[in-house]
Structure formats: C-alpha cells, structure tokens
Amino acid sequence: MKSNPTLTLSEEEMKAYGYKVVDTIVEHFKNQHKKDPVFNASRQEMDSIFLEQAPEQGKDSSEVLDFVVENVLEATDILSHPKSYSFVPGPSNYISAMADTLATGFNIFSGGWVNAPAAAELEIVTINWLLKLFKFPTKKGGGIFTSGGSMANLTALVTARRQKCGDDFSKAVIYLSDQTHSSNIKAIRTIGFRKEQIRIIPTDIEFKLSINKLKNVIAKDRLEGLQPFCLIGTAGATNTGTVDPLVAMSKICKEEDIWFHVDAAYGGASILAKNGHQLLKGIQKADSITVDPHKWFFQPYEMGCLLVRNHKWLSKTFTEKPEYLRDIEGNTSEINFYDHGIQLTRRFRALKFYMSIKTFGLQSFREAIDYSINLAEKTESYLRKSSNWEIVSPATLGIINFRFNPITKQLPEKELDELNQKISQEIINSKEAMLVTTVLQKQIVLRMCLINPRTTFKDVKQTLEKCVAFGKELTK
Template sequence: MNEKLHFTPEEMRKMGYQVVDRIVDHLCQLPDKPVTRNSSPAQLEKALGESLPEQGISFEKIMQQLDEVVFSQIMHLDHPRFFAFVPGPSNYIGTLATFLASGLNVFAGTWLEASGPAQVERVTVDWIARLFGLPKTAGGLFVSGGSMANLTALAVARQVKLGGPSERATVYFSDQTHSSVERALKILGFRQEQIRRIPSDEAFRLSAPELEVQIQKDRSQGKQPFCVIANAGTTNTGAVDPLETLVKICNREGLWLHADGAYGAPAILSDQGRKLLKGIESVDSLTIDPHKWLFQPYDTGCILVRDSQHLKMTFHILPEYLRDVEGKETEVNFCDYGIELTRSFRALRLWMSFKMFGIESFRRAVSHGLEMAETAEKTLRRSLYWDVVSPAQLGVVTFRFAPDSMHEEMIDKVQQQIVNRMIREGYAMVSTTELKGRTVLRLCTINPRTTKEDIQNTIQKMEGIGREIYGI
C-alpha cells in the first residue's frame, strides 16, 4: 500500500534511470530492429486482459511486461525505414522536454499559473510565424496535432467570416485534402451539402479555375462562400495547391484562406520548399504539425492565425471561477486562444529542440527528406518494373510495380500484395494509397536518419516481391 502515491528520492531515481535506459536503447538499436510487428487481438487479450489490480506490483515487473507484450508490439514510426503514411521521426530533446513538462506538471493554460512557459510558447509560436513570413500580428498556440489545428482554424474562420453557424455557408477544398478537414467541418455542424470538394488537376493540385466557377455558381444560388482550405503538401503526393492564386481569389471574394501544412509546411526550411510554398505568408491561418516533419514526439501540433485577436475573439469565455487569472492585456492566457483549458507545455519540445540543434540543423534535416524522395524516384526510374505516378515532391513519391505485360486489374492487386508481404517481413514499412482510381505505392521519406541504402534496399526488396508474385 502506498496511499500517498509517492516514493523516496532513491526509488524515483532508480525507476527514472530505467526509463531513460529503455529510451536510449530503443533509439540506438532502432536501425537493426524490424520496423513492423503484428499480433492478433486474441494473443494480446491473453497477455494483457487482466482484472484491475487490487495490490501494486514492482516497477521491474511492470517494465518487464511492457517490454514483453506492449512495446514489443508497436510498429516503429521513428524507424529509418518506416516510409508509410507520415513517419514520426521524433528526437531525444523533444522526449526529454515531454518528460520535464510532465514531471513538473506544468499547467500551460494561464499566465498566472505558468508565466515562464507562456512566454516560451509565445516566443516559439513567434519563431514559427517568422519562418513562414507571417506578420507581427500573427499568433497561435500548440495543440494536440494537425486534426485539432484544422478544427481550431475552421472554428476561427467561421466566427470571423460568418459570426457563427450559417445554413447558407459553403466551404471549398480539393479532393486531395486530409480527412481531418472534413471531420472538423462535421464537428462544427456543416452538412455535406455545404462542402465543395473540387477535383484536383493532373498534378493533384486544387484546380483554381474550377474553384472560381464553383464560387460563382454558389453565389448565384444564394449561398455564402466563406472559406477555402489549401493544401501545403498533400498527404498522398506532397502536392502544394496554387497558394498565390488562391490568396488572390480569396482576397477578391472576401473568403478566409486556411492552409493545411500539417504534412508539408516545414519544407519552407529548404530552398525547394520555399519556392513551392510561395504565398503561404499571405494565408489567414496555417496548420503545422511539429510531430511530423519538425521531429517532435506525438501530441505536438500548432495552429497559426494571421491576426491572433481572431483566436481570442473565437474562444475567450470568462467564467466567475477563473476571474483571478484574467491578468493584464500583455499577459497571454493560452486557454483563451483555443479549445483546451488545462493544457500541457507542448511548446517546450520545439523550443528546446530549436535551441539545442539550431535552425541550421533543422534545415539540413528537412532537406535530407527531400533528397531521399529524389533518390527513391531515381532508383525507381532506373528499373523497368516501376512506373512513377507522382514524382518526388516534398518528401513523397508514388509509384506502381507495373511490368509491361501486366494488366490493370492485376497491377492494382500486386501493390497491395507487396505491402502485405513487406509488413510480414518487417524490413521496411510502406503503404498504398489511391490516386485517380488506381492503387499506388507510396514512400514518405522525412526521417533524417534514413540512408540512401535504406531507400535502395527497400525498393529492391519490393521489386523482388513483385517479381516473385508475378513469376518473372
């Protein structure tokens, strides 16, 4: 029994060192471990399906169980050969920041309760806003991820442009837009009839002419167009919507322009990305997701808004039991800028990482991701067995195993079979997606620890599997 839920300093240190050792071993041994791991619900139910323990057991025993049946059963999204979906190539400083913020149990909701952390968040948000060329009026906050950032941004857009829910309001985005946008709209009460999914062009970018036609059509039918959501790097292909054109259209039409940069926005740190993302400095709101391409642990998203007062205007409510925290105008209460009142000190992860590595290291790390996708594309183009469907773009390349003699239906099937075999074998993790009705393979290469050999060997393995399946 330990009714104070507390330990001696020696006990705490001993347990803490065990945790640090686990993490360091994980990070150092990762490249030699399999990427994937599969167990059935029945196996795990057997291993973990116990009743709520009445008495405690030792820390060592818990760690042993974690090693054997919990952490041994995770796919490593931070593995240098994890190329599926969007990898999570976190970094150790971000991990330590999470540990510190949680150990000190920082309440990052109000200035009164954590002024130092509030200032760190303010500074970090400001650094990011500057990276994207947003004006001094811009502000934002850290949230749990890209989905929450998109939800926050769309709530602001609705408040500023419509003043609240509107039956007539319509919203526009391409068919390549991440599902979190549609989910956010659903949460905010928009119906399917209010959503305009504009077909993307050949390069998987939002078609601006089609957008303009749709806006005019809606206006003529008495609808109220109010918001366009642009992709600053789609999840499928890394395509960037024509941001500069969209800025012009939205300015002319008086629409809110939100950019979902959850995947691709950090490419601004590279020369190539800066060119592709031109126009991003003029959006009304921008989602970025540091737990993807800014190398932070999960639960680190960020929303930036061109005029920070718009966040406050949307979310600020002052109940009587919080009157004591309402400070001076210059003191930021981040709970007034978003959905969460009690919020953890997420900003510390990026602040410590930027300070420890310097932005120059981040520039190289991001550029490396772009280069790895180019290596993949070159490797694929050298072989007769592959068709490149979308070229290396913001760290993503899509392609198909498609020998000349193979017919369309078979090609679709083979891609899935290749992925299934890769998951079983564990050397690398790749995923499929669908582009214009065709199943394709996709590599996302943003891990700064991925090597050229990782890419080449992965493609070679997939090619071997494809040839074996097809018998060539």
C-alpha cells in the same frame, strides 16, 4: 505491495525507476533501426497478455515496469524507424523526448499565464519563430500548439466560422479539394456543417486543386444566395506532397472575402528548405496555417500548431470568462492560451520545440529537410532508370508514389493493382519495412514518405530490391 495512499516513492526508488526508464529509451534510440518497424497482433493475442480486473493491491514497481517494457513498448509499429515509409512517419528526436519527460515530471499547466509564465512565454516565443519562418506578421500574428494537425484544423475552422459567419452559418459554404486531408472534413462535420455545405473541388493531373473549377463552383453558390466563407488549401498533400496553387487561391479569397486556411501539417516544415519559399509559394497569404511539429519538425507526439495572421481572431473566438478564472486573467500582453483554443488544461508542448531548436539549431533542421527532399528525388531517379518501375507521382516534398510495372510484361490495370497490393503485403509480412499503398487516379500505388533524416539511400534501395524480388516472384 502494501497500500500507498500518497502515491509516492522514496528518493532512491524514484531514481532507480527513472534511470531504468531513461536506459530503456536510450536503448530504443540506439537500436530501433535494428528492430522490425512492423508489429501486428490480434485483439485476442493482446487480450491474452493484458486483460485483467483493475488490481486492488499494487505490485513491485520494477516488476510492472519490466512487464511494460517487454509487452507494451515493443508491441508497436516503429514510426521513427528508418524503414518506416508509410503514412506520415514521426522521426522524433531524443532532446524533445526528454523535454516532454521534464514537462510531464513538473506537470506544468500550460493554460494560463499566471500559473506558468515561462511556459506561456516559450509558447509565444516559439510561435513567433514559426510566424517569422512563414512570413506571417510577428506583432499581430499569433497561434497555438495543439495535440496534432486534426485539432489545429478544427481550431482554424471554428475561428474562420466565427470571423466570417458569426452565429448564423446556415448558408455558409466551405471549399476543399479531393486531396485535402480527411481531418478537415471531420472538423467541418464536427462543428455542425451539413454535407450540402461542403464542396469538394476536383484536382488536376498534378493533384492540385483546379482553380477554374473552384471559380465556377463559387460563382454558382453566389447565384444561389449562399455564403462562400472558407477555402482550404493544402501545402504538402498527404498522398503526393503536392502544394495547391496557393497564390491563385489567396487571390480568389481576397476578392470573394473568403477565409483562406492552408493545411501544411506535414509539408509546412519544408519552409526551412533552401528553396522553401518557392516550394510553398503563397503560403504567407493565408489567414491561418496548420503546421505539425510532430511530423517533419521531428517532435514526438503530440504536437500540432495553428498559426493565424491576427492573434485577436483566436481570443475573440475562444475567450469565455468564468468567475473561477477571474483572478488569473492578467493583462492582455500576457497570453492565457486557454483563451486561444479549445483546451483549458494543456500540457507544456512548447518546451520540446524550444529545447530541440535551441540544442540543434535551426540549421540542423534545415539540413534535415533538404536531405529528405533530396532523398526522394534520388529515389525517383533510381526508379526511373529501371524498366521495372513506373513513377505515378514524382518526388515532391519528400513523398514519391510508384508502382511495379515491368515493361516486358504489359500487365492490364487490374493485375497491376493486385500485384502492387501483394508486393506491399509481402513487405509488411516480412516486417522489414513499413510500405503501404495508396490510390491515385484509381491506381493502387506504393507510396514512400521519406521525412526521416536517418533513412539512408541504402535503406530505400534494400526495400526496393526486395519489392522487385517479390514482384518477379509474383509475375513468374
């Protein structure tokens, strides 16, 4: 292709290219359940396909597109596959995928009000929907969409530190549990806390943060002249779906003047369940909440969200006033989201959330969440009826942990660990399902996170039957 210094295509070329892209995405949505959810390749294999110098001369656009469709888009695990049970899957939805395409196509700058007032307004409106769901104050409260849960937690902790410690955080101490997601520790370390400023509180038999132990540690820190400043609770632990005792934790925070952050990155969406406020009891008492639309709110990557009880906490933490942004400051009711978080240039994330909720209605989301919660409970009952399985942590917010442990075999712990690790490996090798292990109370267990509304009980049963077949073969 000859040089194209304006980087443009003709209208016909753009349409032909775009239609092909859409056709490819539609084909994926239609047929992904028939594909393998697992993909593996070594660096060497990938190098052999892709490694080259940046080409000085361009190629025909459809040739490049075909190459990418064939070699890139299929060379991946499919985290929205109905049999993708591991990590926190990303079920996504087509409307939001198209909304992201629109936002990218128009290359909307979602940083300042003046540049894109409707984008800022949609972020305000959709954040308000979330505030209302979590019973946070809608007038005073606020929030921001981030790239994901890690960035939302980071934004929360920077805000908490600013509010509680100002510039001197040398004596500040932060509390979390052994089940808190690792992104929180990463954030704490990123913003400069030393290891000695972090207290990992053990969890109880149900994987909930132990209130008694928390109280003891805080008391000891006070006696030593330290400053307890932040407590992180979890609403939907990544391992088990467990919700910490949020009411008791919030009470301690109030008494001790400690910031209460709740990481509900995956579990927060269960606020939409029939008994959502019971499941996440106390979440409304937090100072800040992380909730990720790109998890159980079915949005494509990347979309996390931080909600705060008072939007001024964000602007007080993140506002800088450089001379080159003077002319777009606007007035205070017109939010510049670059003043509410770390990013200046931001993509227009609110659009996908807005369009998918407007299109499907909140009721569809509510039913999808209830479906997942019920599916995990149905799976638990199914497993309990068999003498092959042991439940290690019961169905909670769509997550269940179990292990192959046939009563007749009476296998020692070490062998059980090896056996379940091997079953997982066999399943992955078969590529039929993505089912990895985790470790709970020192036991290697199989973990299913059933938040895809397109996963059927039949899918789950097929995978479990395959596990049993592998298990029997391995213990013959």
